[in-house]
Amino acid sequence: MTINEEGLLLANAIRSGDRSALAKGITLTESTLIEDRKRADNLLLEILPFSGKSHRIGVTGLPGSGKSTLIEQLGVKALDMGYKVAVLAVDPSSEKSRGSILGDKTRMTSLAVHPDAFIRPSPSGSSRTGIGNRTRECIYLCEAAGFDFLFVETVGVGQVELEVSEICDIVLLLLLPGAGDELQGMKRGSTESADLILVNKADGTTKSSAQITASDYQNALNLVSGLRTRAADVMSISALENLGTTEVLNKIIGLHQKQSNTGEIKTLRSKQCRNWLWRSIKEVIEESMLGGVSMLDIILKLEKDVTLGHITGRIAAQRFVDQYLKSVSEHKT
Incomplete structure (x- = not known):
């Protein structure tokens, strides 16, 4: 069964009032595992219209x-x-x-x-x-x-x-x-x-x-x-x-x-969704930056430098971003 088929099946069970399916869907959504995130995203796409x-x-x-x-x-x-x-x-x-x-x-x-x-x-x-x-x-x-x-x-x-x-x-x-x-x-x-x-x-x-x-x-x-x-x-x-x-x-x-x-609720929820988008963008960027072992090593070194007073937090952040963009560029080539 594909991820899409699994998501549709679980979504239909949730819509039918199946409590165990709802609990399973929430557990999946709250999971921090990468594979579960993908399955949760597919489930939510099926759920959103309802x-x-x-x-x-x-x-x-x-x-x-x-x-x-x-x-x-x-x-x-x-x-x-x-x-x-x-x-x-x-x-x-x-x-x-x-x-x-x-x-x-x-x-x-x-x-x-x-x-x-x-x-x-x-x-x-x-x-x-x-x-x-x-x-x-x-x-x-x-x-x-x-x-x-x-x-x-x-x-x-x-x-x-x-x-x-x-x-x-x-x-x-x-x-x-x-x-x-x-x-x-x-x-x-x-x-x-x-x-x-x-x-x-x-x-x-x-x-x-x-x-x-x-x-x-x-x-x-x-x-x-x-x-x-x-x-x-x-x-x-x-x-x-x-x-x-x-x-x-x-x-x-x-x-x-x-x-x-x-129409206040429609306006309010639209604003909430826009904020949700930008927070999600920030979350995805942070996850992609900190996900690799090499980038984790870099951030640990920068943390040490800031803690010891060798550099400022902003300088460390800029060095981290520069290194991340460099690694992305090298990966593409």
Whole structure:
């Protein structure tokens, strides 16, 4: 069986709703093996015409802000409304072992057992953007499988990741009560990418603090409202006690419908695809440059020279590029 035939067969199985085929397709797409990359590219070519018909929702926030709990509550409500829900949960990879715990599925027990829901924990790999290196491609696979409500949960390590806005239509930013000076949040740029800012854990002893934090952020947004075309909504919620989550889901659906009617989603996704192209070009160039053993030897020597202070990083980079172009020229002749 040729690679093209294999890709078509797997694509048809994914489109038919075969969960094991979808899982296989995602595993293939996330693989870093050269042969798997080729097979994944063929699979995605078969899948692309059947993608794009979903609500793509990014959920980001600091560790412990309740992202998984919120996604489960929203996902269950979306299922009750007749949607098919998929969750792509990105877990941080270890710097040493490159492994990940991949525990999000155990935190979304109701979704995990529902026949119209699919949860896929994925390692972040070398990515430091809060999403995986192939999360965008995984979205396409899930859409082709018929899932029309897609959540992407970011890693949640350190400061809030904003890269999720490059692959999603709507971004939810989760904050904790008393999270700090609202103007500091403006400096991080988080509110520039968020469509809904949700101060979670508005229950028990932290209810009042959550409401105050939500009010602070709303006031700060009002001060900088001229920086964006559409101001983000700010709400206090309790994902744990399922308070305010119905309103959040209704806002997501309403905003997505408005974006579709005005053409905003088409414009946004076109811009995202252009950015995807240029990042892919950079990735392919880097892979071709660093793939050969001889080029790896050169980069190791240059790393040593920079570390010892013999040359600057920019000079080393130029020498590397010059050597690479020379090797390409010699290979052609």
